[in-house]
Amino acid sequence: MKYAPDTVQTRITTSQGPVWLAATARGLAGLWFAGQKHFPPALLGQPAWAPAPQHPTLQQAAAQLQQYLQGQRRGFDLPLDLSAGTAFQQAVWQALLALPCGHTTTYAALSQSLGRPSAVRAVAAAVGRNPISVVVPCHRVLGSGGSLTGYAGGLPRKAALLALEQGMA
Structure with a gap:
């Protein structure tokens, strides 16, 4: 997977465990649970993505994920950046x-x-x-x-x- 150089990230706590979120200027580019397969090296500091908990897309994603996990949301309304894939x-x-x-x-x-x-x-x-x-x-x-x-x-x-x-x- 190849992520944009402007990728930023944050970590949140959910009912399903810790979650890392990543975003670019285009939208949400990642959501990984702790211990998940294919966890990107950039979240382990190799090279590191800048922490940006105030990034609007990351804030929206965190709020919508929490609502979903609480059974209060059936879908997501977020800009997505899927460009890391083929x-x-x-x-x-x-x-x-x-x-x-x-x-x-x-x-x-x-x-x-x-x-x-x-x-x-x-x-x-x-x-x-x-x-x-x-x-x-x-x-x-x-x-x-x-x-x-x-x-x-x-x-x-x-x-x-x-x-x-x-x-x-």
Whole structure:
């Protein structure tokens, strides 16, 4: 993943644990849970993104994420910067944005919807590299037969997010 040089970040505490948010001038560029796979090195100080807790996009993202996790918000209204991904990854992430709260799909169905029915593994890899967890709802993608598989933030967190959304339906 290649992030813009103007990327800034902040850390917040949520009911699902610590979360790091990152933004550029274009919009929210990242949301990662503590311990999540594909955690960007820049959040570990290599090189570091500047802390900017007062950045308007980061403040909006933090507020909307807290509302969502409290069951008070079903979707997000934020500018997004998905430019860190390849064109294929961005297409997968855009398809994820079309999944409504409380609904799920499978990796195979997502591949089919993208017109790439034989690219299930590539689609699954792109889902797994989603840099904006929850907001770009990769947790809504299940394995065949509805099994809970492959969530970079951990399967217990995926189950909790899906349960939260079922409670909002």
